[in-house]
Amino acid sequence: MTPEIAERVARGRAEKEPIALVTRLADGGQCVVTAGTVEGSLALGDAELAEVRHRIDHNNSGLIGDEEAGDEAGDESRLFVHVHTPPLRLLVVGAVHIAQALVPMAALAGYAVHVIDPRRAFATDDRFPNVTMTTEWPDDALPALKADRRTAIVTLTHDPKLDDPALLEALKSDAFYIGALGSKRTHAKRWDRLKEEGVGEASFARINGPIGLNIGALTPAEIAVSILGQITATLRADRIKT
Amino acid sequence: MTHPLQEDQIFETARAWKAEGCKVALATVINTWGSSPRPVGSQLAVDDTGRMAGSVSGGCIEGAVIHEAREIMDSGVPKTLHFGIADETAWEVGLACGGKVDVFVERLDG
Numbered sequence: 240m241t242p243e244i245a246e247r248v249a250r251g252r253a254e255k256e257p258i259a260l261v262t263r264l265a266d267g268g269q270c271v272v273t274a275g276t277v278e279g280s281l282a283l284g285d286a287e288l289a290e291v292r293h294r295i296d297h298n299n300s301g302l303i304g305d306e307e308a309g310d311e312a313g314d315e316s317r318l319f320v321h322v323h324t325p326p327l328r329l330l331v332v333g334a335v336h337i338a339q340a341l342v343p344m345a346a347l348a349g350y351a352v353h354v355i356d357p358r359r360a361f362a363t364d365d366r367f368p369n370v371t372m373t374t375e376w377p378d379d380a381l382p383a384l385k386a387d388r389r390t391a392i393v394t395l396t397h398d399p400k401l402d403d404p405a406l407l408e409a410l411k412s413d414a415f416y417i418g419a420l421g422s423k424r425t426h427a428k429r430w431d432r433l434k435e436e437g438v439g440e441a442s443f444a445r446i447n448g449p450i451g452l453n454i455g456a457l458t459p460a461e462i463a464v465s466i467l468g469q470i471t472a473t474l475r476a477d478r479i480k481t
Numbered sequence: 482m483t484h485p486l487q488e489d490q491i492f493e494t495a496r497a498w499k500a501e502g503c504k505v506a507l508a509t510v511i512n513t514w515g516s517s518p519r520p521v522g523s524q525l526a527v528d529d530t531g532r533m534a535g536s537v538s539g540g541c542i543e544g545a546v547i548h549e550a551r552e553i554m555d556s557g558v559p560k561t562l563h564f565g566i567a568d569e570t571a572w573e574v575g576l577a578c579g580g581k582v583d584v585f586v587e588r589l590d591g
Contacts, residue, residue, distance in 0.1 A: 240507065240587055240588070240589050240590060240591070241591060242590055242591020243591070244591075245496060245499075245589060245590065245591040246591060248492065249492070249493070249496060252492065252493070262559075262585065262587075264511070264559075264561050264585060266559070267558075267559035267587050300521045300522035301511075301512070301521050302511060302512055319509070319511045319585060321509060321522055322522070323492075326489050349489050
């Protein structure tokens, strides 16, 4: 990989721009494709370029080219498309004890984690080292963070003043996972309140509550495992064989 | 927050080694069949001091990939490696799980 190509890939990744690195296996010729540009010495045909961009949109790395050209030799004439998409994100509302366990676990699983809590006694660097933190109210912070379909949102404060506005914003987004901490009874009361705010039944059903897989979790770390397990099961639903 | 296990940072780790002046090779899973343990796009970075980051299998073919990577970081000639039960090397470095995997290895020049 030439310095120019490596630099371009690194820049795309740092700027969280969806890109694909395309490699011709035969000689290692490469180019970097974005939604609007192609850079590098490897020239692509129109059909190949369309296929690469389709794969970027679907975060689908893999080989393209003539599959019928034979096994060993055929492989060499093919192109490998390596899609680099921005990392998954987890937005955590509530800098509480469970969040202290969930944040490092989610970071290990590859999520860029963002903690939101206007209560400055909770949202301290001591409690959350090396994490991006926001001390705005959730209804101000969440719209700015632009949750997309690679984002999960969890509310952990137990306080309707913080959780409810966060959930109302979360439901407006394409977040692939929304979860709210609290018992069945708490969740039923939450439904009563959000209904008053105009949330429909189908929309409310997007909220996983009580949050997490039922694994009998007791401690903050165990509850974090159950939450991350449920987020993973949602993200990878198409891989689960029934 | 970064961590040695963080899957997403293999490329950045490889570039950091290169910036230190090391020779670096990058191995990437490009195709899988059956129950191979790591998905397409998984990467293993190797440098000439023996450091490695990431993985391209559950550990069964890493040794062979590193061996090839050391040659490729000198020659600069990229190579596609084939591993699997159908390969004649299966008894030496195959996948215990019965899957097949192709790995592209290249030198990182910048």
